[in-house]
Amino acid sequence: xxxxxxxxxxxxxEDQLRRRVKAELRKRMRGLRKALPASACAERSxxxxxxxxxxxxxxxxxxxxxxxxxxxxHEVDLRALDARLRERGARVAYPGVDPETHAMTLRFVxxxxxxxxxxxxxxxxxxxxxxxxxGELDAIVVPALAADPRGHRIGYxxxxxxxxxxxxxxxxxxxxxxFDFQLVAEVPSMEPDVTVGWVVTDTRTLRAEFC
Numbered sequence: 001x002x003x004x005x006x007x008x009x010x011x012x013x014e015d016q017l018r019r020r021v022k023a024e025l026r027k028r029m030r031g032l033r034k035a036l037p038a039s040a041c042a043e044r045s046x047x048x049x050x051x052x053x054x055x056x057x058x059x060x061x062x063x064x065x066x067x068x069x070x071x072x073x074h075e076v077d078l079r080a081l082d083a084r085l086r087e088r089g090a091r092v093a094y095p096g097v098d099p100e101t102h103a104m105t106l107r108f109v110x111x112x113x114x115x116x117x118x119x120x121x122x123x124x125x126x127x128x129x130x131x132x133x134x135g136e137l138d139a140i141v142v143p144a145l146a147a148d149p150r151g152h153r154i155g156y157x158x159x160x161x162x163x164x165x166x167x168x169x170x171x172x173x174x175x176x177x178x179f180d181f182q183l184v185a186e187v188p189s190m191e192p193d194v195t196v197g198w199v200v201t202d203t204r205t206l207r208a209e210f211c
Contacts, residue, residue: 004080018188023080025149026154029145029182030146034180035075044179045077047202052081052141055198055205061085061138065093065106065172068115075143076177080201082112093132096124097160104131104160106140106168140165142196144176151195151208152187162194180204 036044052058064085069075082092093106094115107125109115115123142161144153151178155161165174174196180203189195199206 005195014056016097021188022154025184025187026145026156029154030073032181033145033179034126036074038074039072041179042077044202046080048076048177048179049081049084050199051200051202051205052078052175052177053084055139055200057175058141059096061090063091063093063108063132063137065095065132065137065168066141067141067143068094068112070122076179078141078177079112081141094123094125095160095164096127102158103165106137106164108132132168134167135171137168140168140172140174142174142176144178144182146182146184146187147176147178147196147199148184148187149199149206149208150186151197151199152189152193153178153199159192162192165194165196168204169197173195175200177201 005134058064066078066082067075069077069079071077085092091108092112093108094112095104095106097104097118099118105130107124109125109129112123115125142153142165144155147153153161174194175198177194177200180201183199183201183204183206195208199208
């Protein structure tokens with residue numbers, strides 16, 4: 001990597017390096033997760049749910065945003081947490097993506113069975129479901145391909161959550177969930193990446209170091 005006479009890497013070159021590292025990390029984590037048997041995904045997801053259910057921002061929460069798993073990509077499956085939240089009277093919201101503007105919204109859903117799988121591989125709320133307003137959520141659970149103890153995460157690269165989280169956090173607390181092998185020492189960060197407040201795996205619960 002070329003540098004100036006002081007030994008510093010120019011910012012543009014550093015950004016390119018970070019992008020390459022993120023792309024390689026994204027590719028590697030997708031492959032590792034894809035190789036995980038479905039039964040192992042279910043077992044690890046259940047352990048993550050137990051940790052989330054007792055987490056400070058979620059245990060007393062009255063309104064929580066979850067995500068519907070893309071099963072073919074072996075994402076963390078939080079469907080059992082949805083049921084537990086509703087049993088104690090909490091409202092549950094899910095993300096949806098506008099097919100024209102590609103903007104992501106969060107909407108409260110009366111029952112997850114009413115959602116439909118559209119163009120992104122996961123169930124989404126109807127446009128008739130009430131949109132969540134800033135201040136209405138206590139916690140947002142966020143998917144990730146990789147996360148680190150500082151609260152940095154990598155998604156699929158579209159930036160939906162990076163653009164959405166600042167609208168709700170604070171007061172909502174953001175929590176990234178990953179299988180433990182997706183927790184890495186450092187995720188390269190660059191503008192406009194947004195950190196999360198907590199990272200929860202099937203074996204660890206971490207309060208982000210930057211929070």
